[in-house]
Amino acid sequence: MSVSPLSRLQDMASPGRLSLHENLSAAWQSPSNIAIVKYWGKKDGQLPATPSLSMTLDLAVSKTSLLVSVEETPKGLISVNDDPNHPFLPKMQQFFHWMTGEIPLFNKITATVTTHNSFPHSTGIASSASGMSAFTLCLLSVANRILEAGISTEELIHLASYAARMGSGSACRSLYKGFTVWGKSTCVPASADEYAIPVNESVHPEMLSLRDAILVISGNPKSLPSTLGHRSMNGHPFFSGRIGQANHNLEEALHALASNDFEKLSFIAECEALTLHALIMSADPGTILMKPATLLAIDAIRNARKGGLPLFFTLDAGANVHVMYPATSEFQVEKYINDVLRPLCEDGRVIFDGCGRGPVCIEAR
Numbered sequence: 001m002s003v004s005p006l007s008r009l010q011d012m013a014s015p016g017r018l019s020l021h022e023n024l025s026a027a028w029q030s031p032s033n034i035a036i037v038k039y040w041g042k043k044d045g046q047l048p049a050t051p052s053l054s055m056t057l058d059l060a061v062s063k064t065s066l067l068v069s070v071e072e073t074p075k076g077l078i079s080v081n082d083d084p085n086h087p088f089l090p091k092m093q094q095f096f097h098w099m100t101g102e103i104p105l106f107n108k109i110t111a112t113v114t115t116h117n118s119f120p121h122s123t124g125i126a127s128s129a130s131g132m133s134a135f136t137l138c139l140l141s142v143a144n145r146i147l148e149a150g151i152s153t154e155e156l157i158h159l160a161s162y163a164a165r166m167g168s169g170s171a172c173r174s175l176y177k178g179f180t181v182w183g184k185s186t187c188v189p190a191s192a193d194e195y196a197i198p199v200n201e202s203v204h205p206e207m208l209s210l211r212d213a214i215l216v217i218s219g220n221p222k223s224l225p226s227t228l229g230h231r232s233m234n235g236h237p238f239f240s241g242r243i244g245q246a247n248h249n250l251e252e253a254l255h256a257l258a259s260n261d262f263e264k265l266s267f268i269a270e271c272e273a274l275t276l277h278a279l280i281m282s283a284d285p286g287t288i289l290m291k292p293a294t295l296l297a298i299d300a301i302r303n304a305r306k307g308g309l310p311l312f313f314t315l316d317a318g319a320n321v322h323v324m325y326p327a328t329s330e331f332q333v334e335k336y337i338n339d340v341l342r343p344l345c346e347d348g349r350v351i352f353d354g355c356g357r358g359p360v361c362i363e364a365r
């Protein structure tokens, strides 16, 4: 069995560093991300069945802080936002339990979490990606300080990508700015199934300022839980073909990003979004997540592109539509969004975002 990278924290720990009743806190802001090449289906150990490529968002972030004390009778993670019955708590406790297996120090702490998202619920923005990546960074920051391990922020972020996927797969891609690949692929030699890596060095500067407007077609939280969705790929009749397609689309998308080929990126992103929904619709049981207005928006986006406007769509596992366009055409595309696409949205809700800068440490005390 291979050694977990998280053992670095324990290996680097200073002797005699753990004192009781130490009060420590850490706070991180971490973004959500939108996949261009989708992760859908997994292997054992929370590893992706296909490689994926995402763009980190800028304004859609979770701000999370962790308060920790080292105690003789530790209680573990006890509350979220001062609420011992908070709906996020069970998932965070499950992840905390996994982290405790990796970093035994967590057996000795009582912890509380406070977390807030900058974006409203059920808007098609993955709050698990931003929330879990921020929580992981907080946990690793306090462990680094309690153990006096002296691990650099850069390495901490790498370790966080390794760990965050256990909380929510796509969270591992939120640790880096710009564009990120998760999952082993022959076209990205440094890629791995266990963590994500940034690929910005080979991305054209114009692509690094891509915009993303989220059309809130439905604020109804009822989408497909991703655990069930990933599981439904086991034995899915199209899944073996999907693996080859995802690898091919990753290679093509990376070429498009490198050469600033917006047309090619549009083709790949839309193919990926429609494939994700085709897989979901043809699984057992089949689920239709798109709404009539989702299809109207897709149609309008494609018509506008035929008319010369540079924009494309992608979808998550839900009804809402992400509209992506270059910053250089922001004025014309946003006018089109406001005039034509906004009326298709529930209560006219559109969230304007774009390619982001990755996590930010807010506080370490």
Ligand code: PMV
Binding pocket: 034, 035, 037, 038, 039, 040, 052, 126, 128, 168, 169, 170, 171, 226, 227, 276, 316, 317
């Ligand atoms: O990270 P999860 O387990 O919530 O899965 C995310 C799946 C998609 O959002 C549909 C695609 C992706 O790659 O982000």
